[in-house]
Amino acid sequence: MSLLPVAQAQARLFALAPRLATETVPITAAVGRWLAQDLAALRNQPWTDLSAMDGYAVRAAEAPGPWRVTGESAAGTANLPLLPPGEASRIFTGAPLPPGADAILIQENAARDGDRLTASADPLPAGRHVRSAASDFAQDALLLEAGSRLGPAQIALAVLGGHGAVPVGERPTVALLSTGNELVPPGAPTPPGFLPSSNAPMLAALLAALPCDVIDLGIVPDDLDAMASALDRARTADIIVSTGGASVGDHDLVRPAFIKAGGALDFWKIKMRPGKPLMAGRIGDTLFLGLPGNPVSAFVTATLFLLPLVRHLGGARDPFPPMSDAPLASPLPATGDRDDYLRAWRGQDGIVSVTSQDSAATAAMAKADCLILRPAGSPPAAPGDRVVILPLP
Numbered sequence: 001m002s003l004l005p006v007a008q009a010q011a012r013l014f015a016l017a018p019r020l021a022t023e024t025v026p027i028t029a030a031v032g033r034w035l036a037q038d039l040a041a042l043r044n045q046p047w048t049d050l051s052a053m054d055g056y057a058v059r060a061a062e063a064p065g066p067w068r069v070t071g072e073s074a075a076g077t078a079n080l081p082l083l084p085p086g087e088a089s090r091i092f093t094g095a096p097l098p099p100g101a102d103a104i105l106i107q108e109n110a111a112r113d114g115d116r117l118t119a120s121a122d123p124l125p126a127g128r129h130v131r132s133a134a135s136d137f138a139q140d141a142l143l144l145e146a147g148s149r150l151g152p153a154q155i156a157l158a159v160l161g162g163h164g165a166v167p168v169g170e171r172p173t174v175a176l177l178s179t180g181n182e183l184v185p186p187g188a189p190t191p192p193g194f195l196p197s198s199n200a201p202m203l204a205a206l207l208a209a210l211p212c213d214v215i216d217l218g219i220v221p222d223d224l225d226a227m228a229s230a231l232d233r234a235r236t237a238d239i240i241v242s243t244g245g246a247s248v249g250d251h252d253l254v255r256p257a258f259i260k261a262g263g264a265l266d267f268w269k270i271k272m273r274p275g276k277p278l279m280a281g282r283i284g285d286t287l288f289l290g291l292p293g294n295p296v297s298a299f300v301t302a303t304l305f306l307l308p309l310v311r312h313l314g315g316a317r318d319p320f321p322p323m324s325d326a327p328l329a330s331p332l333p334a335t336g337d338r339d340d341y342l343r344a345w346r347g348q349d350g351i352v353s354v355t356s357q358d359s360a361a362t363a364a365m366a367k368a369d370c371l372i373l374r375p376a377g378s379p380p381a382a383p384g385d386r387v388v389i390l391p392l393p
């Protein structure tokens with residue numbers, strides 16, 4: 001079987017995965033989720049011309065006064081009477097300007113003696129310290145496009161736009177299955193032959209940044225029937241993710257177990273390093289991703305396939321990790337016949353690849369804050385050469 005290029009594999013994975021239904025949730029529960037529809041403003045912001053400062057509302061053409069201070073405007077007032085010529089109104093930040101006023105004299109620049117007011121400094125142009133009606137956004141304006149992620153700034157915008165609830169993609173459920181006779185749960189004793197299972201906690205940590213619900217189904221031994229029944233039990237999830245047992249050894253049983261459980265495999269073996277044995281398919285309505293067991297391979301394939309899949313299902317417009325380019329600080333060897341995703345960190349002088357690129361080197365992986373993408377067949381690279389990087393979450 002020839003190796004499938006990463007972009008083709010990602011496209012095939014998404015083709016297996018229709019987006020989830022949408023639901024309307026209170027705005028406070030929408031953080032991190034993706035809008036299911038364009039969001040338009042239900043109101044003008046500001047609703048009318050407002051003062052940006054504490055001071056006096058005046059007619060700018062009358063500066064530097066004197067004015068007679070008559071009315072007052074505070075935030076929360078409306079329907080103010082016309083400001084007669086020659087008069088000023090005391091005003092506070094966020095309060096509406098009385099009709100006729102067109103500038104704010106800030107109180108630091110005002111001299112007041114009883115109800116007599118004069119401007120003590122600088123010319124006062126019309127519009128000074130005024131936030132004009134709808135200058136932030138107007139009613140019916142498009143605030144946020146479908147597929148946008150709702151972070152803190154987007155939530156503020158939606159609320160000011162008049163929305164108390166928003167339509168978003170549902171949260172997918174992700175079931176994690178760790179395969180391997182050698183695995184024990186985190187923190188358990190490790191007699192000879194055993195090691196702690198780190199993949200599920202690592203994947204749960206990666207998924208914690210996304211709106212999804214993670215179920216850890218624990219460790220399954222390298223046994224065809226045990227794996228097949230574990231996969232079958234996991235079918236209530238939207239996505240099943242296994243780690244380990246994905247390669248070609250006699251104990252690598254995930255693929256036959258998936259087929260035994262009734263799954264239809266769509267692809268296996270990707271033109272990437274690490275991560276070659278990655279596989280994907282469907283079992284009923286559930287998507288299946290079989291990640292390699294090596295912790296670094298599982299980390300990289302999760303970054304390039306699992307996280308984008310969760311974003312896609314939840315309605316994201318941009319599901320893939322962003323890429324940029326940056327200069328290298330240290331040299332790189334030529335790549336082989338697979339795309340390399342090298343673990344690296346962003347130093348002051350450029351990108352530094354971590355010392356060990358072995359797919360079991362977790363100490364080196366933990367120093368990385370980005371991946372360098374080096375396409376298959378790239379020649380050696382020297383310090384100063386620009387490379388494509390993917391920042392890590």
Ligand SMILES: Nc1nc2c(c(=O)[nH]1)N[C@H]1C(S)=C(S)[C@@H](COP(=O)(O)OP(=O)(O)OC[C@H]3O[C@@H](n4cnc5c(N)ncnc54)[C@H](O)[C@@H]3O)O[C@H]1N2
Pocket residue numbers: 178179180182183195196197198199200243244245246247248249252274275276277291292293294295297359360
């Ligand atoms: N003859 C070949 N051998 C291998 C090939 C190949 O093409 N031909 N591919 C290699 C590549 S590339 C990878 S990647 C690995 C992946 O193998 P598996 O997915 O079958 O993973 P395992 O053999 O089950 O485990 C590999 C390694 O990772 C450790 N492991 C597994 N699960 C966990 C876990 N939950 N937590 C921590 N560590 C885990 C496991 O003990 C092994 O050391 O295959 C190559 N072989």
Ligand code: MOO
Pocket residue numbers: 272273274275276277292294297359
């Ligand atoms: O493709 Mo594997 O993940 O190199 O060790």
